[in-house]
Amino acid sequence: xxxxxxxxxxxxxxxxxxxxxxxxxxxxxxxxxxxxxxxxxxxxxxxxxxxxxxxxxxxxxxxxxxxxxxxxxxxxxxxxxxxxxxxxxxxxxxxxxxxxxxxxxxxxxxxxxxxxxxxxxxxxxxxxxxxxxxxxxxxxxxxxxxxxxxxxxxxxxxxxxxxxxxxxxxxxxxxxxxxxxxxxxxxxxxxxxxxxxxxxxxxxxxxxxxxxxxxxxxxxxxxxxxxxxxxxxx
Amino acid sequence: xxxxxxxxxxxxxxxxxxxxxxxxxxxxxxxxxxxxxxxxxxxxxxxxxxxxxxxxxxxxxxxxxxxxxxxxxxxxxxxxxxxxxxxxxxxxxxxxxxxxxxxxxxxxxxxxxxxxxxxxxxxxxxxxxxxxxxxxxxxxxxxxxxxxxxxxxxxxxxxxxxxxxxxxxxxxxxxxxxxxxxxxxxxxxxxxxxxxxxxxxxxxxxxx
Amino acid sequence: xxxxxxxxxxxxxxxxxxxxxxxxxxxxxxxxxxxxxxxxxxxxxxxxxxxxxxxxxxxxxxxxxxxxxxxxxxxxxxxxxxxxxxxxxxxxxxxxxxxxxxxxxxxxxxxxxxxxxxxxxxxxxxxxxxxxxxxxxxxxxxxxxxxxxxxxxxxxxxxxxxxxxxxxxxxxxxxxxxxxxxxxxxxxxxxxxxxxxxxxxxxxxxxxxxxxxxxxxxxxxxxxxxxxxxxxxxxxxxxxxxxxxxxxxxxxxxxxxxxxxxxxxxxxxxxxxxxxxxxxxxxxxxxxxxxxxxxxxxxxxxxxxxxxxxxxxxxxxxxxxxxxxxxxxxxxxxxxxxxxxxxxxxxxxxxxxxxxxxxxxxxxxxxxxxxxxxxxxxxxxxxxxxxxxxxxxxxxxxxxxxxxxxxxxxxxxxxxxxxxxxxxxxxxxxxxxxxxx
Ligand code: SF4
Numbered sequence: 025x026x027x028x029x030x031x032x033x034x035x036x037x038x039x040x041x042x043x044x045x046x047x048x049x050x051x052x053x054x055x056x057x058x059x060x061x062x063x064x065x066x067x068x069x070x071x072x073x074x075x076x077x078x079x080x081x082x083x084x085x086x087x088x089x090x091x092x093x094x095x096x097x098x099x100x101x102x103x104x105x106x107x108x109x110x111x112x113x114x115x116x117x118x119x120x121x122x123x124x125x126x127x128x129x130x131x132x133x134x135x136x137x138x139x140x141x142x143x144x145x146x147x148x149x150x151x152x153x154x155x156x157x158x159x160x161x162x163x164x165x166x167x168x169x170x171x172x173x174x175x176x177x178x179x180x181x182x183x184x185x186x187x188x189x190x191x192x193x194x195x196x197x198x199x200x201x202x203x204x205x206x207x208x209x210x211x212x213x214x215x216x217x218x219x220x221x222x223x224x225x226x227x228x229x230x231x232x233x234x235x236x237x238x239x240x241x242x243x244x245x246x247x248x249x250x251x252x253x254x255x256x257x258x
Numbered sequence: 259x260x261x262x263x264x265x266x267x268x269x270x271x272x273x274x275x276x277x278x279x280x281x282x283x284x285x286x287x288x289x290x291x292x293x294x295x296x297x298x299x300x301x302x303x304x305x306x307x308x309x310x311x312x313x314x315x316x317x318x319x320x321x322x323x324x325x326x327x328x329x330x331x332x333x334x335x336x337x338x339x340x341x342x343x344x345x346x347x348x349x350x351x352x353x354x355x356x357x358x359x360x361x362x363x364x365x366x367x368x369x370x371x372x373x374x375x376x377x378x379x380x381x382x383x384x385x386x387x388x389x390x391x392x393x394x395x396x397x398x399x400x401x402x403x404x405x406x407x408x409x410x411x412x413x414x415x416x417x418x419x420x421x422x423x424x425x426x427x428x429x430x431x432x433x434x435x436x437x438x439x440x441x442x443x444x445x446x447x448x449x450x451x452x453x454x455x456x457x458x459x460x461x462x463x464x465x466x
Numbered sequence: 467x468x469x470x471x472x473x474x475x476x477x478x479x480x481x482x483x484x485x486x487x488x489x490x491x492x493x494x495x496x497x498x499x500x501x502x503x504x505x506x507x508x509x510x511x512x513x514x515x516x517x518x519x520x521x522x523x524x525x526x527x528x529x530x531x532x533x534x535x536x537x538x539x540x541x542x543x544x545x546x547x548x549x550x551x552x553x554x555x556x557x558x559x560x561x562x563x564x565x566x567x568x569x570x571x572x573x574x575x576x577x578x579x580x581x582x583x584x585x586x587x588x589x590x591x592x593x594x595x596x597x598x599x600x601x602x603x604x605x606x607x608x609x610x611x612x613x614x615x616x617x618x619x620x621x622x623x624x625x626x627x628x629x630x631x632x633x634x635x636x637x638x639x640x641x642x643x644x645x646x647x648x649x650x651x652x653x654x655x656x657x658x659x660x661x662x663x664x665x666x667x668x669x670x671x672x673x674x675x676x677x678x679x680x681x682x683x684x685x686x687x688x689x690x691x692x693x694x695x696x697x698x699x700x701x702x703x704x705x706x707x708x709x710x711x712x713x714x715x716x717x718x719x720x721x722x723x724x725x726x727x728x729x730x731x732x733x734x735x736x737x738x739x740x741x742x743x744x745x746x747x748x749x750x751x752x753x754x755x756x757x758x759x760x761x762x763x764x765x766x767x768x769x770x771x772x773x774x775x776x777x778x779x780x781x782x783x784x785x786x787x788x789x790x791x792x793x794x795x796x797x798x799x800x801x802x803x804x805x806x807x808x809x810x811x812x813x814x815x816x817x818x819x820x821x822x823x824x825x826x827x828x829x830x831x832x833x834x835x836x837x838x839x840x841x842x843x844x845x846x847x848x849x850x851x852x853x854x855x856x857x858x859x860x861x862x863x864x865x866x867x868x869x870x871x872x873x874x875x876x877x878x879x880x881x882x883x884x885x886x887x888x889x890x891x892x893x894x895x896x897x898x899x900x901x902x903x
């Protein structure tokens with residue numbers, strides 16, 4: 025190793041505090057050892073923890089939707105937990121359309137080498153909304169925007185909840201929802217017509233930076249979102 | 259207007275009694291020879307095929323041997339649009355605009371299955387073939403095409419350029435999309451060519 | 467991180483010879499305290515001029531955006547005051563398609579999302595699916611997969627180095643490094659039959675065993691590749707122009723980097739030694755002897771150094787893997803997931819039924835879910851799969867490292883010059899196929 029670098033062998037966790045990790049082998053399907061954080065969560069937020077599952081060695085904690093932010097903040101700040109790294113925010117919708125949509129957070133504690141999955145259930149027929157964890161993890165910004173774009177789940181408290189991957193005027197809905205057909209709702213020619221009708225240069229303007237100024241040109245849906253008190257701009 | 263299918267007749271009288279003189283055909287030859295051997299590509303690389311395009315341009319395959327020494331990253335100075343990679347709907351107006359910015363004479367190579375037909379991405383997000391947006395001269399199959407494949411496509415384009423006749427004004431017709439819908443081929447045709455076929459028809463069911 | 471002052475000695479090759487004809491040594495210092503204020507430029511020192519901010523649009527089709535990223539920059543003079551990235555120009559609906567395909571059928575899609583790292587993605591996906599099926603792969607397969615992952619890290623870093631050099635204005639390393647990349651391509655081609663889109667793995671094994679004589683090719687590559695790295699090193703690392711264009715740019719402190727969810731070389735350049743191979747090992751990575759390079763300041767130059775060193779470490783791992791490559795079967799002996807050999811399928815009734823069921827219905831994992839992360843060249847790449855007991859996943863989620871890395875770009879470029887945006891962007895090592903999916 026060249027002298028520019030400090031040689032690091034054991035990864036980020038402090039030596040001695042945790043056992044050296046090894047490749048998981050013969051992971052049991054169920055009844056594996058749960059992550060100790062699950063117990064800690066139970067002790068701390070007794071009523072907000074609905075269920076703890078261990079599947080394939082990974083611990084899933086189902087928590088109350090209203091208290092997600094509180095729980096995540098505790099996991100992040102508490103010195104015995106230190107979940108400082110947010111891997112992923114996503115959602116799962118099942119083929120059984122009556123099953124609630126699950127929002128999934130994958131958290132890692134780098135100092136303790138732990139991995140925890142938090143889930144919360146969003147029953148169908150109610151507005152899909154969960155608290156945003158952007159306050160705790162800045163990395164949640166795009167992950168939550170993507171989740172909103174693909175599932176239509178609103179992350180309350182996110183500073184700039186706009187579509188990310190699809191364009192703002194996209195009319196067909198939320199692509200990863202199970203009721204969204206694989207090839208989209210419109211015919212191919214209609215899809216092409218709609219997108220070609222957009223002027224690619226019309227958006228290269230100052231208005232783009234501050235959505236409010238371009239309010240009149242926005243789609244109805246986006247206007248409604250803005251009206252409902254969401255913050256705008258970047 | 260607009261929504262006609264493209265005209266296919268060449269518009270050139272090639273019979274021996276044609277009034278085209280020896281001079282014009284020789285001039286054609288000279289001009290085409292020059293054009294064919296100094297095509298400036300505009301690499302519109304989006305996805306994996308662009309990596310193979312880079313490999314084609316890099317040391318081992320050396321695209322410069324074909325007169326393509328200069329990549330033209332500005333459409334205004336480009337001759338050939340090489341569309342390498344998938345074109346999702348969100349990119350459709352962009353590639354249309356780039357094509358419109360290129361000056362005549364211009365050609366287009368569609369590199370890879372995705373650019374030519376949507377490839378394995380028969381879903382809500384991907385344009386099923388860029389020929390529904392802009393006219394294409396050469397399709398290079400493959401996923402991704404090997405560099406040799408792309409070169410073969412380029413050589414085919416050179417052949418095509420060498421056969422062009424200056425008297426044939428239709429070659430230089432600008433694509434005129436229908437002002438209302440911005441499509442340049444009829445919607446029914448787009449729907450028809452975008453239909454899945456073969457095994458793909460059955461792969462829309464989820465869960466089994 | 468403690469305040470550090472770093473001195474990088476640069477060699478001025480032609481212009482800066484001193485009286486004795488020796489190259490001059492120019493110390494460059496980056497000063498860094500807490501929140502990392504970049505040394506250059508100092509926008510506040512400019513007199514406030516009356517004038518409008520200018521808006522510049524880079525992309526979506528621009529050679530320096532590595533694909534179809536679009537950055538809208540608001541400039542004050544030449545200094546970026548605001549940066550708004552726009553992505554989604556390559557959104558191809560991978561995750562939706564995954565819900566309509568069986569597990570083995572998804573593997574071709576994993577080639578195409580992070581297309582610089584196809585073999586690595588194949589392995590990562592197979593690991594995830596095997597967790598979901600509860601399969602333990604064979605010894606030989608494990609080592610082969612390590613070889614595939616490290617080769618793919620090498621070719622990905624090769625493209626990064628080539629394009630990074632072009633963006634900053636050095637063309638030659640691009641040509642050198644692409645020659646090496648072609649060698650890996652040739653090896654992959656003789657292994658699996660494809661250069662770029664490899665589809666190397668299957669659930670429970672590999673698409674093919676390595677052909678005869680392949681290990682000699684690899685040994686040869688391991689022997690000769692470091693020399694090319696050394697050449698690039700000589701050319702770049704102490705080059706005054708290179709150092710001047712990379713040092714102090716886009717720095718992230720360790721805490722910020724963790725909070726923004728950065729991973730891979732981006733995170734390690736900031737001083738956090740988080741490497742999935744070390745912290746959450748898979749494929750027996752804990753038994754290999756390799757180091758994790760960690761930078762000090764988290765600027766573009768450190769990211770460059772970290773990636774260069776990672777290539778050397780990959781070579782080390784490849785060497786060890788090659789030495790321990792055991793004989794034995796590659797695929798697990800489990801006809802739930804691995805097709806029986808063709809000869810048996812046509813002669814033996816039971817094998818034929820297995821064959822038929824696998825092809826027509828596909829293997830079915832039990833109800834459950836698995837998130838398996840690997841260290842891809844860009845960072846922590848995770849595949850999250852949810853099964854409801856059918857042969858197709860309910861949800862196939864890709865955790866894209868460069869997506870999260872890129873989301874921090876406004877933070878990194880603000881306050882820097884327009885031309886530095888290109889260098890910072892190149893140092894993130896983005897690949898749009900993975901970002902937009
Ligand atoms: S044709 Fe294949 S290699 Fe080319 S862009 Fe499409 S998926 Fe990628």
